[in-house]
Amino acid sequence: MKITGAQIVIECLVEQGVTTVFGYPGGNILNIYDALYQNSDRINHILTAHEQAAAHAADGYARTTGNVGVCMATSGPGATNLVTGIATAYMDSVPVVAITCNVGTPLLGKDTFQEIDITGVTLPITKHNFIVKDVKDLAKTFREAFIIAKSGRPGPVLIDIPKDVTAKSWEFEPLPKGSDGLKDIVAENANFSRVVKVAVPTDEEIKKAAEIINKAERPVIYAGGGVKISGAEKELLEFAEKAQIPVAESLMGRDVFPASHPLCTWMVGMHGTRASNMAVTESDLVLALGSRFSDRVIGDPKKFAEHATVFHIDIDPAEINKNIPVGGQLIGDVKAILTRLLPLIEKHDHKDWLKKVDDWKKEVPACYSEVKADAINPKFMLETVHKYAGDEAYITTEVGQHQMWTAQFYPFGKPRRFVTSGGLGTMGFGTGAAMGIQVAHPEDRVVHIAGDGSFRMNCNELCTIARYNLPIVIVLVNNGTLGNVRVWQKLFYDKRYSHTTLDFGPDWGKLADAYGVGYYKAGNNAEFEKVFKEAFESKKPCIVDSRVDIDEMILPMAIPGKPIDDQMMSWDN
Structure with missing residues (x-):
């Protein structure tokens, strides 16, 4: 059948078993968005507040399902806004296919409005990327991209498509049932076999x-x-x-x-x-x-x-x-x-x-069991989350102290339940990832552990969470500082806390109210258990604003560059 390039994109996604994509529209990708509109019964589109969150959502979707996550954006800044999410997926070996649409082929290389060489930009942070300048190559490229993303060591692949290619028509031939097209692709491209081949020891x-x-x-x-x-x-x-x-x-x-x-x-x-x-x-x-x-x-x-x-x-x-x-x-x-x-x-x-x-x-820091009247103990916080969320819940984090506390204290009992940015350490990752996970597993619960510093970078996604009524509980670990950086300033910079203190807005309660999500606040252990239980059992999107002491440390700690058995087990202020 002869269809447009935009329709070929839809058919290829359906062919690969894709049911959900995350993205944000723009001028050069409008043909694909029009095709999505006409195929809304086949592919669910989640509109994020920012393209970076679309990439992180596709990442979280992929990590917890084992399937390829898909995100899309328009040209120029839309495409570059995906870059951090693509790099995050690359560092953590996550199979994501990112689709961008560029200016028309006659306009490439002419500094056209919203033009960017996104394949050049993403070359070091993708397993492979493509720019498809001929509609007849579109289906083959999509099939290759999905195979590359999920084969061997997984990773992200980007496909850039000039707008005129999405408008042109070509004869589309569906894959035979039960085929992934791998045999034909390898036969056509001898070098491709090196990408997908996995060694087998003797x-x-x-x-x-x-x-x-x-x-x-x-x-x-x-x-x-x-x-x-x-x-x-x-x-x-x-x-x-x-x-x-x-x-x-x-x-x-x-x-x-x-x-x-x-x-x-x-x-x-x-x-x-x-x-x-x-x-x-x-x-x-x-x-x-x-x-x-x-x-x-x-x-x-x-x-x-x-x-x-x-x-x-x-x-x-x-x-x-x-x-x-x-x-x-x-x-x-x-x-x-x-x-x-x-x-x-x-x-x-x-x-x-x-x-x-x-x-x-048995050798554990004493601070694990310390109880303060005006702050929440991080160990108590994470153990309380587990008490109510259990082994089945998916736990996401941003990056910083709260991330390390989650890794140290949350007793994970089942695989694929912990999603965090490891290799790149991306502040702003977790909220998008939580959204992707909740969309992938609508019957399961997602708890997002977020530091107040990281959450400032993606709190605009509260509108996405509210719009789709995603019952994510965001535990805001609010210590009024960029905690990990402050620790390093304490240890190595003679307590010169240069621009790490967050003693200015927003008012998280007013922000939650503005976006239409629930808000709870806790200042000590007892309050935290009470409000977290209530928030979790509400099964509605909400923030649990949780006060942690600004000088709370992550212990044990091995000083960077020193042997890992040389650990700090305590800290005297």
Whole structure:
């Protein structure tokens, strides 16, 4: 059938199973928006207040469903407003397809109104990007984009389409039922096969890896976000239990292993637990699964696990030996590799080693249990959220102290329930992500933990939350400061708090009222439990304004660049 380029876009999205897109219209993308209007029964469009939130919403949608998230924007500033969201997805390996529409092909390169070379801008932060200058290439490009986004190590792909291409007509041939078009695409483009191919270790390589693991006396698993992307949580649990190996998690892997399990040591790194950091430091084998050895995890690279063999399992060969030299490696899908390793792994008890790890678990900062009359304890806050939200709720965060407290204190019991910006550390990410998650899971609950500094960057999305009646509970961690930055100013800048104190508006209650969302306020632990319970049970969009002391620290803390076992466990003002 002969249809317009805009209609081809719709048909390709439906073909890929897309039911929801997030975006914001503009002049050069109007043909696609007109096609969306005519196909509103097939594709749901969520209008955000800002294009960046559309990208974050697509990101949150993708992280919790495992499907490709889709966002769209017009040319020029519409396209550039997606950039931070695309970069966030790139750093955290999230499959997102971003669709932008540019000025017409005859106008490209002429500094036309609202023209931007968005493929040039996003080249370093996408797995691949395209500009489609001929309508006959449109369907093929969309099919490639979705395959690239979700294959191998996932990531974002951008498709830029000049306006005239969306208006021209071409013969559209749907894919045969049950086909993803991969075979044809690979056949047409020999280089493309390198993008989608995933390495498969040999039986001999698997056997040698099992021998190394079986010989270890003080092993620890360092579980990263790749476990979640691979869907290997069940295999990880079986593996750890069979070999009796403690599991330390990265920030991105905080929900891949049940927090209540005796083998779980929670987060590792700068703000990791004493048990995780000491287990890595004293281990003789660090088995890294789907992790990238971020600087926030390793501290001083020369001192990281210096007595251990580091064995790295990852789908991306570029990660091997990138930040930490390894003594062994398996390149491939984590789930597939753990499945093959499991029968070869011997049962162990590692009794003495686990006793040592359990002793480290008892080393916690005193501030965990401090109660102040005029402020809320962050540990109490997160445990109270879990008390009412439970394991089923999705928890999102912005970036800062509240993010680290969530990672430290929320006892995640199920996978894909924790969504945060890890690699890029994007303030302004969480509200958009929460919206995308709530749209993807309308029957489930979403609680968004937001620092007052971060929330200033995206509070305009309250209008989106209200318009679509998304029952998101926003716990506003209100300490009147850019908390993480203030901590660094306290430690390294002799308490010169340059432009980090937020002692000026807005009035959050009036803002909530203006947007038509509920508002609750709490100044201490007892008040917080009372109002959070009420807010959560209301099943309506609302803000819980929660007062936290301006000088509350994130402890433990390893000083950047120092060994991760050299942790501050207390702070005297």
